[in-house]
Amino acid sequence: MIVLEQLINGLALGGVYALIALGFTLIFGVLRLFHMSHGDVFMFSGYLVISVAVFGFGSLPLPIAILLGMAIAAVIGMGVERVAFRPYRKSNEIIPLISGIGMSLILQNLAILIWGPGQINYHLESGIGDFKLGSIQMSGVRIVILLACVVIVFLFNYWLYKTRTGRAVRATAIDPETASMMGIRPTMIILITFAVGSALAGAATVLVGALYGAIYPSFGFSMGLKAFAASMLGGLGNMTGAVLGGLILGVLEVFTAGYVNVAYQDAIAMTILIGVLLIRPNGILGKSVEEKL
Amino acid sequence: MKKKLALALLLLLFLLLPFVITSSYVIRIGVISCIFSILALSLGMLVGQIKLVSAGHAAFFGIGAYTSALLTTRVELPFLGGLVSAILLTALIGFLFSIPILKLKGHYLSVGTLAFGIVVQVIMLNWESVTNGPNGVPGVPFPSLFGAELDSDVKMYYFVLVLLVLVLLGLSRLYRSPIGRAFNYIREDEVAASTIGIRVVRYKVLGFTLSAGLAGLAGSLFAHYMAFINYDTFSPMESFMVLAMVVVGGMSTLMGPVLGAFILSTLPELLRDLSDYRMLLYGVILVLILLLRPQGILGKKAS
Numbered sequence: 001m002i003v004l005e006q007l008i009n010g011l012a013l014g015g016v017y018a019l020i021a022l023g024f025t026l027i028f029g030v031l032r033l034f035h036m037s038h039g040d041v042f043m044f045s046g047y048l049v050i051s052v053a054v055f056g057f058g059s060l061p062l063p064i065a066i067l068l069g070m071a072i073a074a075v076i077g078m079g080v081e082r083v084a085f086r087p088y089r090k091s092n093e094i095i096p097l098i099s100g101i102g103m104s105l106i107l108q109n110l111a112i113l114i115w116g117p118g119q120i121n122y123h124l125e126s127g128i129g130d131f132k133l134g135s136i137q138m139s140g141v142r143i144v145i146l147l148a149c150v151v152i153v154f155l156f157n158y159w160l161y162k163t164r165t166g167r168a169v170r171a172t173a174i175d176p177e178t179a180s181m182m183g184i185r186p187t188m189i190i191l192i193t194f195a196v197g198s199a200l201a202g203a204a205t206v207l208v209g210a211l212y213g214a215i216y217p218s219f220g221f222s223m224g225l226k227a228f229a230a231s232m233l234g235g236l237g238n239m240t241g242a243v244l245g246g247l248i249l250g251v252l253e254v255f256t257a258g259y260v261n262v263a264y265q266d267a268i269a270m271t272i273l274i275g276v277l278l279i280r281p282n283g284i285l286g287k288s289v290e291e292k293l
Numbered sequence: 294m295k296k297k298l299a300l301a302l303l304l305l306l307f308l309l310l311p312f313v314i315t316s317s318y319v320i321r322i323g324v325i326s327c328i329f330s331i332l333a334l335s336l337g338m339l340v341g342q343i344k345l346v347s348a349g350h351a352a353f354f355g356i357g358a359y360t361s362a363l364l365t366t367r368v369e370l371p372f373l374g375g376l377v378s379a380i381l382l383t384a385l386i387g388f389l390f391s392i393p394i395l396k397l398k399g400h401y402l403s404v405g406t407l408a409f410g411i412v413v414q415v416i417m418l419n420w421e422s423v424t425n426g427p428n429g430v431p432g433v434p435f436p437s438l439f440g441a442e443l444d445s446d447v448k449m450y451y452f453v454l455v456l457l458v459l460v461l462l463g464l465s466r467l468y469r470s471p472i473g474r475a476f477n478y479i480r481e482d483e484v485a486a487s488t489i490g491i492r493v494v495r496y497k498v499l500g501f502t503l504s505a506g507l508a509g510l511a512g513s514l515f516a517h518y519m520a521f522i523n524y525d526t527f528s529p530m531e532s533f534m535v536l537a538m539v540v541v542g543g544m545s546t547l548m549g550p551v552l553g554a555f556i557l558s559t560l561p562e563l564l565r566d567l568s569d570y571r572m573l574l575y576g577v578i579l580v581l582i583l584l585l586r587p588q589g590i591l592g593k594k595a596s
Contacts, residue, residue, distance in 0.1 A: 034400065036533070084580060091587050093400075094346055098540045099583045101533045105576030113573065225411065225529065232404045263419045270408045270415070278393050282401070 004136055006258050007251060012142035012211065014250020015149030019204035020227035021234070021242040022156065023197030029173045029237035030193045033093060036100030037080055039224020040107035041198050045073035046205035046215050047115050054122045062210060065124060066148065069202035077198025078191055080107075086190075104221065111217040119216040124209050145207045152203050153243055159196070160239065169193055173237070229273045235283030244284065300548075307454055311447045320446040326558040327453040328514045331460050333538040333550035335507030340536070341544035342468065343500045344480040345395075348403045349410025350535050353505045355417060355527030357383045357512025362430040362522050363423070372436040372517060379513035380506045387505020391498045410532050417524035429523025436517045449518055456514070457551070460507065465547055467503075476500060480545075541582050543589030552590055556582075 020042055027035045049069045053060040060068070084103040088096045130140050160166040171179040172189045180186050208223070209215065230249045234241025252272060257265045276284065311320055332354055339345040360382045361375035370378070394405045417424050424430070436443045436452065443449050467473050475496045478486040487493050516522045534557065542553025560578060564571040582590070 034403075087584055088587060094340065094536070094540055094544070095583055095587050097346075097403075098533075098537045099580055101537060102576045102579035102583065105579065106573060109570075109573035109576060113570070221530065225407075228404070229408065232401075236400065264415070270411045273408045274405060274412070278396070278405075 005138075006254055008138065008142055008146070010251030010254035011247060012139075012145045012149075012250070013254060014247035015146050016204045016208045016211065016246075017223075017226050017230045017250050018243040018246025019149060019152060019200045019207070020223060021230035021246045022153065022239060023200035024224075024227050025231040025234075025237055025239060025242040026160075026169075026197045026200075027193055028231070029239075030169060031085070031089075031190060033085065033096045034100065034228070035080075035085075035197070036097055036224070037084065037103040037107060038197070038201060039220035039222070039227065040104045041073055041076050041080060041220070042201040042205050042223055043215070043217065043220025044076055044107045044111055045069055045198075045202045046209060046219070047111055047120075048072045049202075049206055050120065050122050050209065050215065051115075053124070059123075059125055062124065062144065062148075062206070065209075066152075066203050066206045069206040070199035071202070073198040073200075073202025073205065074195040077194040077201075080198075081191060081194040085194075086187075089190075104224075108217050108221065115217070117217060119214050121214050122209070123213055124206065141210055145211060148203070148207055152200065156196070156200065157239070165192060169196075229270065232283055233273055233276055235285040238283065238285045241283055241285035304458065308451075311450060317446045320450050322559055322562050324446060324450050324453055324518055326555045327450070327457045328511050328518065329535070329538065329554040329558050330457050330551040331453075331514070332508055332511035332535055333542070333554040334460055334464060335504045335511065336535050337539045337542075337544060337550035338464065338476075338500060338504045338507070340539050341546070341549070342473065342476040342480060343497060345497060345500065346399075346403045346536075347406040347504075347532075348536065349406035349408070349413070349529070349532050350508055351527045351529070351531035352410040352413035353383045353387060353508035354512040354515070354531070354535075355413060355522075355524070356386060357509030358516035358522045358527070359417065359424060359430065359512075360509070361513035362433040362516040365434055365517070366430060366432055372434065373438065375517075376436075376510070376513045379509045381509075383509025383512070384502050384506030387508075388498065388502040390505075391501035395494060395497050395501065407529060407532070410527075410529050414524055414527055414529070417527065424524070427523065429521060429525075430516070431521045433516050433520050433522065435520070436514075453514055453518075456510070460510075461547065461551070468547065472496070472499070537579060540589055541579070543592030546589070546591045546593075549589050549591040556590075 020038070024035060024038050027033070027038070046069070049065060049072060052068060053065050080103055084099045085096050088099060131138050158166075160170060168179070168184045169189055169192060171182070171184060172186060172193075176186055179189075226249060227246070230245035231242045232245065233248060234243070234245030253265050307323075310323065314320070332350070335353075336347060336350045339347050357379040361379040364370040364378055365372060365375040390409060394402065394409070397405045418427060420426075436449070438452070441448075443452050468476070475486070475491045478489070478491055479493055479496060483493055515526075538553035538557050539550045540553070541556060542551065543549030557579075561571060561575055564574050586592070
């Protein structure tokens, strides 16, 4: 039954990866660029939530903390778009990549300046204790995280496929020129894309906080890489793929750590990523976006 | 002609530098900048000439550094043996890696190389019996050439400066040769290049192999100059910083990566007095340079 427990642990971690990957892949889908500071937006909002929730109020109920995280991250995301990406909308793809890295350095070092370079430990109340189901020991926090991820992914899907704004975002992703001829304002859409994509990371930062109860300035960079790997695994620009990639990555990591060696947790995920890329270069569900011929 | 004169004057300036400024601190920054110039040039060949954006170049830098460091400390191979082995081994790994990875295009290639970089770093950290794990390899000997020990910053400075000039001369010849022209055709339009008979994959593999070997050279120099290496230096962030050097300097020019490497290696030192704000300002300046000159400092405006 330990396998089942591990599976739940993996899915909870994977759910968090999925949220970050979903934002990452949404931004990639619309702008065709790698948002290299996405992980740092995640990290920075995490610190802000902790400052408000834990050090300000003492504690906040999880749903409120999630909403707070989403709002904070959305604002930071829009700021990052304005400073690091808007100027390069028409230029070579590698320049926004580097500019994103500059932004990543700025956010990381700003976090070091404000909160110090070390790890901060804190506690976010999930509201549910651990419980037993037959012979399976269920971790309450992980169930809550998993449920929260499902709800957020569901709401995100509703937004993207059923609302006017969501449709406009998808139209821009598919064909920016035609979309703008139809009266959709690209600048606005891109800003919304960043706001929503970052908000997903903002939700993830609260959930991962409930999971680990610790944060440090370089946390974002490593989580960003994971999300990046997850979205690649599923297929870049593919929303279902991002969720699937996140879940697969989370489960793989937990199983590697549990049954092989904690040290190889990161490496195995990356090795499998390389493998997938070689067998299906566009990810599990991806279609080629690079070649139009 | 004007350009050549300017370059000659610049070289003279660099040759005279240790006579004008005796501060070993400044010379140290010079050595590091030269080593990173070679690394940036090797990545510049991929990114600027063939348009292969590799995001895992620190891996080749690291493999070169570890090869040279381990061979000279454990097997007690002389420096030159370590250096040559580092170049050959990284070139070989670059060659073997390029065959599968070059099936990927554009963004997917960047991701594949990034993943490669992460895997290599994890191996460096965890293969303790060989790499000594997180403790790294201490006591890497100074380079010695035909009996002469390069045991001072100034001697090392001249050595890496000469190597840098040799690499530059070699690359400038390469870029003007049929190989370099083939690279540029591939950069501009791969499909068109293949229709006029350029074997695209072969040239890409060649470029990747040469580039990896050159990164291995830089890695070896780095290990012998720093005397100590560990996995920490060869991180994905480092790969991105090298990429930043190439882009900031101007990616499709010969001298661009060198300028980028000098700026981005010197900048953190110039900002050292600002201690806490140093890396923050570094990020701000990086973003600002791109804002003011998106094509890179030496790059020409796209028409």
